[in-house]
Amino acid sequence: MAAAGCGKRVVLWFRNDLRLHDNYIVHDAVQRVKRGEASEVLPVYCFDPRVYGTTPWGHFKTGAHRAAFLLECVTDLKSRLRDVGSDLLVAFGKPEEVLPGLLEGSSGPSLVLTAEEVTSEETRTDVAVARALKQQRRPQADAAAAAGGGSGSAKLLRFWGHTMYHIDDLTQPPEGGGKATFAPGMKDMPDVFTPFREKVEKRCPVWKDLPPPQKGDLPLPPTEALPAAAAAALAAAPPTWEQLPYPPAARPPPPTKHPKAVLDFKGGETAALARLRYYLWDSDLIASYFDTRNGMLGGDYSTKFAPWLAAGCISPRKIYHEIRKYEAQRQSNKSTYWVIFELIWRDYFRFFALKHGNRIFFETGTSGLPLVWNPDADLWHRWRDGRTGLPLVDANMRELAATGFMSNRGRQNLASYLVLDLGIDWRRGADYFESQLLDYDVTSNWGNWVAAAGLAGGRINHFNIAKQSKDYDPQGDYVRTWCPELRHVPVGKVHEPWLMSKEEQEKAGCRIGVDYPNPIPVSRHGRPHASSGGYA
Numbered sequence: 001m002a003a004a005g006c007g008k009r010v011v012l013w014f015r016n017d018l019r020l021h022d023n024y025i026v027h028d029a030v031q032r033v034k035r036g037e038a039s040e041v042l043p044v045y046c047f048d049p050r051v052y053g054t055t056p057w058g059h060f061k062t063g064a065h066r067a068a069f070l071l072e073c074v075t076d077l078k079s080r081l082r083d084v085g086s087d088l089l090v091a092f093g094k095p096e097e098v099l100p101g102l103l104e105g106s107s108g109p110s111l112v113l114t115a116e117e118v119t120s121e122e123t124r125t126d127v128a129v130a131r132a133l134k135q136q137r138r139p140q141a142d143a144a145a146a147a148g149g150g151s152g153s154a155k156l157l158r159f160w161g162h163t164m165y166h167i168d169d170l171t172q173p174p175e176g177g178g179k180a181t182f183a184p185g186m187k188d189m190p191d192v193f194t195p196f197r198e199k200v201e202k203r204c205p206v207w208k209d210l211p212p213p214q215k216g217d218l219p220l221p222p223t224e225a226l227p228a229a230a231a232a233a234l235a236a237a238p239p240t241w242e243q244l245p246y247p248p249a250a251r252p253p254p255p256t257k258h259p260k261a262v263l264d265f266k267g268g269e270t271a272a273l274a275r276l277r278y279y280l281w282d283s284d285l286i287a288s289y290f291d292t293r294n295g296m297l298g299g300d301y302s303t304k305f306a307p308w309l310a311a312g313c314i315s316p317r318k319i320y321h322e323i324r325k326y327e328a329q330r331q332s333n334k335s336t337y338w339v340i341f342e343l344i345w346r347d348y349f350r351f352f353a354l355k356h357g358n359r360i361f362f363e364t365g366t367s368g369l370p371l372v373w374n375p376d377a378d379l380w381h382r383w384r385d386g387r388t389g390l391p392l393v394d395a396n397m398r399e400l401a402a403t404g405f406m407s408n409r410g411r412q413n414l415a416s417y418l419v420l421d422l423g424i425d426w427r428r429g430a431d432y433f434e435s436q437l438l439d440y441d442v443t444s445n446w447g448n449w450v451a452a453a454g455l456a457g458g459r460i461n462h463f464n465i466a467k468q469s470k471d472y473d474p475q476g477d478y479v480r481t482w483c484p485e486l487r488h489v490p491v492g493k494v495h496e497p498w499l500m501s502k503e504e505q506e507k508a509g510c511r512i513g514v515d516y517p518n519p520i521p522v523s524r525h526g527r528p529h530a531s532s533g534g535y536a
């Protein structure tokens with residue numbers, strides 16, 4: 001039971017926005033405190049058991065790599081909030097069951113502020129939270145509200161903040177008059193990237209990133225005004241692996257850091273800002289991004305911002321303005337622009353999901369094309385476990401399972417191979433990526449997959465895997481890293497080891513069909529799309 005309080009409380013419900021800089025909910029709460037509309041701010045993160053369950057395809061919805069990364073993100077957020085005199089209440093439960101209780105002891109009109117999501121699982125939770133807040137009875141708040149003729153129930157306010165471009169600039173008429181760039185809900189946005197990019201780049205600004213809060217900007221409710229369980233949760237130590245709400249019988253073991261991982265990804269805003277500093281100012285790597293971005297080995301070939309962007313530890317606007325600053329102070333070239341170009345892809349998939357709703361998850365994609373899939377479970381397992389006999393595919397799948405990360409080049413090839421060569425239902429691959437990726441982002445993942453499957457109305461890239469392997473891993477260093485069976489296979493055969501003669505196999509210590517698998521005869525399974533433009 002909470003002691004009587006008198007504060008007007010704002011609950012900050014953090015989700016995929018685990019940062020203090022450029023965070024609309026944080027900024028809004030600070031402004032409310034400054035204007036005297038709120039006197040208490042309670043930051044909260046919920047580990048929702050639904051997100052730690054099993055998917056319809058039998059994978060952990062949040063695999064161990066990402067779960068460990070998220071634990072670090074939440075721990076870092078708690079520490080950064082403490083630095084400004086606040087704290088983070090970490091709860092284990094469904095938000096609609098946790099959040100209403102946190103408003104007990106607050107007498108004024110209370111608010112829950114959160115980030116706006118676009119996909120159905122997340123928006124369903126929003127609806128459940130809004131309903132639970134409405135149904136909650138808070139006698140003190142009701143009495144105070146009744147005196148003013150209003151209602152005492154708390155409200156959920158959602159803020160757009162995940163993308164570099166703001167939805168308002170895309171769907172509302174410009175201030176000086178004229179037509180909005182796109183219709184409400186993005187209903188008329190093109191289903192191909194280039195015209196979308198050209199329009200937004202021409203017509204829409206990127207808002208300045210918001211400053212982080214200062215010490216004292218987010219006053220916590222007094223402990224005695226909180227329900228006892230909430231006060232205890234607020235004072236608790238950072239969350240641990242054992243507390244993650246996996247089903248008890250199916251808890252995966254915590255992952256170990258892999259020595260071959262491209263980077264020792266550490267979750268949290270602190271590490272994200274350090275990576276931004278490193279990639280731009282400390283190393284100047286950004287100035288050669290265009291030439292290195294198709295690499296697969298090591299930390300430096302691409303920005304590696306994705307895991308932090310997905311958890312919201314860094315904002316795309318922050319990256320954008322830091323790049324513009326770098327361009328003004330150091331150098332500006334195709335590479336520096338190309339990181340921004342890639343961030344527009346990220347925006348594109350979020351707006352694409354807003355436009356198409358649940359169709360990005362449908363078997364027939366957004367194009368509605370009916371297809372027949374190959375149900376062969378053995379083929380699926382060979383793909384998932386990195387035993388297809390195609391070194392590029394196997395190396396990438398093993399890297400993903402061992403580290404939770406994979407290059408963009410790898411992802412493009414794997415998706416093409418699974419769907420267009422093996423003919424396996426694309427949703428199975430997307431679902432596995434959802435489980436495994438450190439940087440899993442619902443709209444980037446499902447959007448890229450539905451596009452790779454050729455079911456999103458855009459160009460279809462059907463890759464010739466052996467050619468891609470030779471083009472992007474000419475010495476075979478990458479495939480040898482993850483397929484040590486191929487260690488002694490000569491460069492000329494390492495991408496197509498089945499072409500080795502018996503003598504060559506003996507010499508390389510790699511017998512095909514024994515030490516390394518025979519390749520899957522894709523011509524028997526593949527069903528390239530009728531409108532496929534052929535091999536890329």
Ligand SMILES: Cc1cc2nc3c(=O)[nH]c(=O)nc-3n(C[C@H](O)[C@H](O)[C@H](O)COP(=O)(O)OP(=O)(O)OC[C@H]3O[C@@H](n4cnc5c(N)ncnc54)[C@H](O)[C@@H]3O)c2cc1C
Nearest residue numbers: 302303304305306342343346408411439440441444445448
């Ligand atoms: C089948 C498939 C699934 C994917 N799933 C995800 C996912 O769940 N989460 C995710 O963030 N990215 C996903 N991507 C996109 C891309 O592969 C990763 O963003 C990128 O490899 C991450 O590495 P990086 O941060 O070093 O990227 P960089 O090459 O350095 O790019 C900079 C940033 O631009 C954005 N970006 C780049 N390419 C894309 C793209 N094609 N789509 C959307 N954003 C992009 C990312 O935020 C990335 O961090 C997927 C791509 C494919 C083909």
